[in-house]
Amino acid sequence: MSTAIKTKKDVVTEFRTSGILEAARKVFAEKGFHEATVDDIAEAAGVAKGTVYLYYESKREVYFAALKFGIAQMYSLLLEELNKVSTPEGKLKGLIAAKLAYFDENRDFFKIYYSELGNIPTTHPAGIDNEFKALYQEQARLVETILKEGARKKLIRNLRTEQTALAISDIIRGVVTHRILGWSKSKISQDVDFIFDLVWKGIAAQ
Amino acid sequence: MSTAIKTKKDVVTEFRTSGILEAARKVFAEKGFHEATVDDIAEAAGVAKGTVYLYYESKREVYFAALKFGIAQMYSLLLEELNKVSTPEGKLKGLIAAKLAYFDENRDFFKIYYSELGNIPTTHPAGIDNEFKALYQEQARLVETILKEGARKKLIRNLRTEQTALAISDIIRGVVTHRILGWSKSKISQDVDFIFDLVWKGIAAQ
Amino acid sequence: MSTAIKTKKDVVTEFRTSGILEAARKVFAEKGFHEATVDDIAEAAGVAKGTVYLYYESKREVYFAALKFGIAQMYSLLLEELNKVSTPEGKLKGLIAAKLAYFDENRDFFKIYYSELGNIPTTHPAGIDNEFKALYQEQARLVETILKEGARKKLIRNLRTEQTALAISDIIRGVVTHRILGWSKSKISQDVDFIFDLVWKGIAAQ
Amino acid sequence: MSTAIKTKKDVVTEFRTSGILEAARKVFAEKGFHEATVDDIAEAAGVAKGTVYLYYESKREVYFAALKFGIAQMYSLLLEELNKVSTPEGKLKGLIAAKLAYFDENRDFFKIYYSELGNIPTTHPAGIDNEFKALYQEQARLVETILKEGARKKLIRNLRTEQTALAISDIIRGVVTHRILGWSKSKISQDVDFIFDLVWKGIAAQ
DNA sequence: AATGAATGAGACTTCATTCAT
DNA sequence: TATGAATGAAGTCTCATTCAT
Numbered sequence: 001m002s003t004a005i006k007t008k009k010d011v012v013t014e015f016r017t018s019g020i021l022e023a024a025r026k027v028f029a030e031k032g033f034h035e036a037t038v039d040d041i042a043e044a045a046g047v048a049k050g051t052v053y054l055y056y057e058s059k060r061e062v063y064f065a066a067l068k069f070g071i072a073q074m075y076s077l078l079l080e081e082l083n084k085v086s087t088p089e090g091k092l093k094g095l096i097a098a099k100l101a102y103f104d105e106n107r108d109f110f111k112i113y114y115s116e117l118g119n120i121p122t123t124h125p126a127g128i129d130n131e132f133k134a135l136y137q138e139q140a141r142l143v144e145t146i147l148k149e150g151a152r153k154k155l156i157r158n159l160r161t162e163q164t165a166l167a168i169s170d171i172i173r174g175v176v177t178h179r180i181l182g183w184s185k186s187k188i189s190q191d192v193d194f195i196f197d198l199v200w201k202g203i204a205a206q
Numbered sequence: 207m208s209t210a211i212k213t214k215k216d217v218v219t220e221f222r223t224s225g226i227l228e229a230a231r232k233v234f235a236e237k238g239f240h241e242a243t244v245d246d247i248a249e250a251a252g253v254a255k256g257t258v259y260l261y262y263e264s265k266r267e268v269y270f271a272a273l274k275f276g277i278a279q280m281y282s283l284l285l286e287e288l289n290k291v292s293t294p295e296g297k298l299k300g301l302i303a304a305k306l307a308y309f310d311e312n313r314d315f316f317k318i319y320y321s322e323l324g325n326i327p328t329t330h331p332a333g334i335d336n337e338f339k340a341l342y343q344e345q346a347r348l349v350e351t352i353l354k355e356g357a358r359k360k361l362i363r364n365l366r367t368e369q370t371a372l373a374i375s376d377i378i379r380g381v382v383t384h385r386i387l388g389w390s391k392s393k394i395s396q397d398v399d400f401i402f403d404l405v406w407k408g409i410a411a412q
Numbered sequence: 413m414s415t416a417i418k419t420k421k422d423v424v425t426e427f428r429t430s431g432i433l434e435a436a437r438k439v440f441a442e443k444g445f446h447e448a449t450v451d452d453i454a455e456a457a458g459v460a461k462g463t464v465y466l467y468y469e470s471k472r473e474v475y476f477a478a479l480k481f482g483i484a485q486m487y488s489l490l491l492e493e494l495n496k497v498s499t500p501e502g503k504l505k506g507l508i509a510a511k512l513a514y515f516d517e518n519r520d521f522f523k524i525y526y527s528e529l530g531n532i533p534t535t536h537p538a539g540i541d542n543e544f545k546a547l548y549q550e551q552a553r554l555v556e557t558i559l560k561e562g563a564r565k566k567l568i569r570n571l572r573t574e575q576t577a578l579a580i581s582d583i584i585r586g587v588v589t590h591r592i593l594g595w596s597k598s599k600i601s602q603d604v605d606f607i608f609d610l611v612w613k614g615i616a617a618q
Numbered sequence: 619m620s621t622a623i624k625t626k627k628d629v630v631t632e633f634r635t636s637g638i639l640e641a642a643r644k645v646f647a648e649k650g651f652h653e654a655t656v657d658d659i660a661e662a663a664g665v666a667k668g669t670v671y672l673y674y675e676s677k678r679e680v681y682f683a684a685l686k687f688g689i690a691q692m693y694s695l696l697l698e699e700l701n702k703v704s705t706p707e708g709k710l711k712g713l714i715a716a717k718l719a720y721f722d723e724n725r726d727f728f729k730i731y732y733s734e735l736g737n738i739p740t741t742h743p744a745g746i747d748n749e750f751k752a753l754y755q756e757q758a759r760l761v762e763t764i765l766k767e768g769a770r771k772k773l774i775r776n777l778r779t780e781q782t783a784l785a786i787s788d789i790i791r792g793v794v795t796h797r798i799l800g801w802s803k804s805k806i807s808q809d810v811d812f813i814f815d816l817v818w819k820g821i822a823a824q
Numbered sequence: 825a826a827t828g829a830a831t832g833a834g835a836c837t838t839c840a841t842t843c844a845t
Numbered sequence: 846t847a848t849g850a851a852t853g854a855a856g857t858c859t860c861a862t863t864c865a866t
Binding site: 034160164167170171173174178184195197198199203 | 239343370379381389397404405408409
């Protein structure tokens with residue numbers, strides 16, 4: 001009865017759900033939630049329509065599952081990146097770089113992730129709203145942690161860390177957007193330097 | 207047929223279109239593009255469904271018209287605000303304040319304006335894409351102009367003005383978002399000060 | 413604003429609803445509620461599927477409307493028939509004859525009417541249940557009225573009129589069923605005589 | 619391969635089919651044919667969906683099997699009851715009492731049994747139709763036998779026994795219906811007396 | 825024999841768009 | 846110009862049936 005043992009059913013379920021989720025991410029990113037059909041997703045996943053409903057109760061649920069899956073994946077990747085460096089400066093720059101790189105690789109996911117924000121207050125039932133809000137703010141909290149550490153080390157001036165963290169996240173998101181829309185042709189490293197420079201000047205002590 | 211003289215027809219047309227557009231803004235903001243029905247809009251505008259199609263070819267077109275209408279309105283309001291002050295610092299702060307105030311007043315429009323960005327590349331036919339891109343970047347150009355003037359006056363350090371302008375716009379947009387989602391409970395002036403402080407530190411000379 | 417004046421809209425509505433109801437009766441009778449599709453009904457009515465939904469909110473609602481329409485029509489026909497005769501005997505016999513004749517003419521409706529009873533308690537939301545129950549019992553009440561009059565005139569012995577009325581209705585329904593299923597090949601008048609004879613012996617005074 | 623010896627296979631088959639049939643009766647009665655799913659039945663029977671198809675070719679077949687099973691069971695019970703009394707009067711009253719009691723105990727089955735009649739002519743393939751018709755009429759034949767015996771003993775007047783038997787069955791069925799729908803609150807014995815009284819007066823000699 | 829995951833046909837319902845009045 | 850009834854394409858979801866294990 002150990003939880004470590006996967007039954008065959010578990011394996012199949014994992015195989016199917018990850019296949020469906022991957023397909024969903026792609027399709028939703030391409031067409032947006034409404035234009036995407038369950039048939040599209042099923043086809044992309046190589047299963048029949050009914051199979052999708054075997055694992056998810058509704059189209060919406062597939063959507064949120066894909067969203068959460070992506071966020072979690074990105075989050076763990078960012079954490080990993082942060083552990084490679086020790087100074088606040090390094091961490092901040094690393095985080096910026098990691099995010100830009102991740103979304104460059106996962107443009108489809110960005111589309112979902114991003115457009116979600118715009119829909120939060122009205123579209124979602126309250127429960128999902130809060131769940132997504134938490135997921136979203138967790139990202140900003142990574143930045144906030146860096147800011148606080150920097151403040152403790154007197155590298156960063158005193159400022160409202162929570163808001164600042166959100167603002168920094170917004171800049172990053174903005175740059176990612178411009179990159180994905182093709183408005184920015186710079187190399188990742190250039191954009192990273194740019195953001196970091198702007199931000200660091202804005203928050204550094206003195 | 208002089209452009210200066212409005213025929214009765216023109217008057218009616220303007221009356222209808224502005225009524226429809228106003229209704230559309232409200233409805234789209236409340237429900238999002240897909241959930242909103244043409245009937246909703248017609249009803250909100252107090253006309254019959256067919257009448258909407260007399261002035262717009264499709265639901266999409268109504269949507270973009272409402273979007274453009276709002277952007278133009280906001281733009282002229284921002285311009286007005288900028289002309290009240292003369293220093294780059296004052297202009298920047300004024301712009302930030304004006305945008306926050308505008309969206310606080312027009313939350314419905316923000317919903318449309320904002321969620322649009324996320325959909326640009328795939329949903330729109332190329333033509334509209336570019337049109338919207340231009341509209342959107344025009345906003346950033348207001349900031350850019352301020353930056354350039356500041357640079358000339360040596361108040362602002364040398365940096366890639368276009369990108370910086372976009373970044374500043376992103377911070378503003380982020381704060382507006384948090385305000386609208388209810389994540390920020392600060393007064394407008396506090397948020398303005400916060401943004402301005404952060405940004406100005408980040409871009410000031412020295 | 414007189415209610416006697418039908419607007420054009422009213423005329424169209426009546427035309428459509430009666431067309432749809434007629435089609436619905438036929439289709440539901442042929443296939444039963446579940447096997448019948450809205451498309452079937454629309455096609456039979458010579459309108460598009462969407463048109464059906466213009467006048468009824470759901471397939472269920474079409475069904476109940478058809479049912480009620482038929483019951484009401486039959487009821488008024490029975491009333492008319494009853495007014496032609498004056499004695500309880502004559503009324504009872506007339507009622508039996510009228511019902512048998514009506515269902516002989518409207519076999520399709522009988523199918524709906526009949527199969528409905530079997531579904532009452534579970535399928536219907538409470539409200540409709542009661543509405544249908546009332547409609548159904550109204551039929552039995554016609555018989556009950558006759559019985560009471562007969563009792564007053566000492567033609568009929570004392571018995572629980574409500575139950576007896578229901579029992580008589582059941583006999584009639586049974587014979588109709590057998591006729592419709594083709595189990596009875598008798599002429600209507602023969603079956604009428606048979607029912608009347610059996611019943612009258614059962615209820616007559618002495 | 620003697621018919622007297624049950625192989626292990628037979629035992630299992632009987633065990634499975636009776637389990638499935640019992641479950642089917644319950645589920646079909648609760649939800650009706652269409653609302654009931656094969657999954658519902660399988661779950662109620664404690665087997666997997668596929669197992670149901672091992673013993674029956676289709677959902678319909680399960681349905682008819684459950685119906686036949688119930689009718690046969692009831693029939694043998696009625697026979698038993700009839701053998702306890704000897705006079706036609708006693709037999710008739712006994713039959714009425716037994717049927718009312720049986721359906722009071724087996725309300726679920728009545729739902730199936732009853733609603734079936736309404737669907738016979740169109741829904742069923744001709745074969746099943748006839749099979750069911752035979753089963754159904756077998757019930758009435760029980761009554762007919764009593765009537766004939768009564769006629770021979772001059773207790774009952776001369777009348778078309780087949781039709782009369784059907785009519786009596788209809789009255790019984792009607793009362794059962796009212797009881798099950800909750801329209802009758804009488805005790806069984808009261809309803810038995812009522813039916814018997816009405817019928818006997820209707821059919822007695824003189 | 826038993827399972828239950830997978831299938832995919834098909835149902836209901838919505839709604840953008842048309843067009844006769 | 847304005848209307849709103851009519852259309853029918855298209856989407857979500859269900860579930861009887863199959864079949865590999």
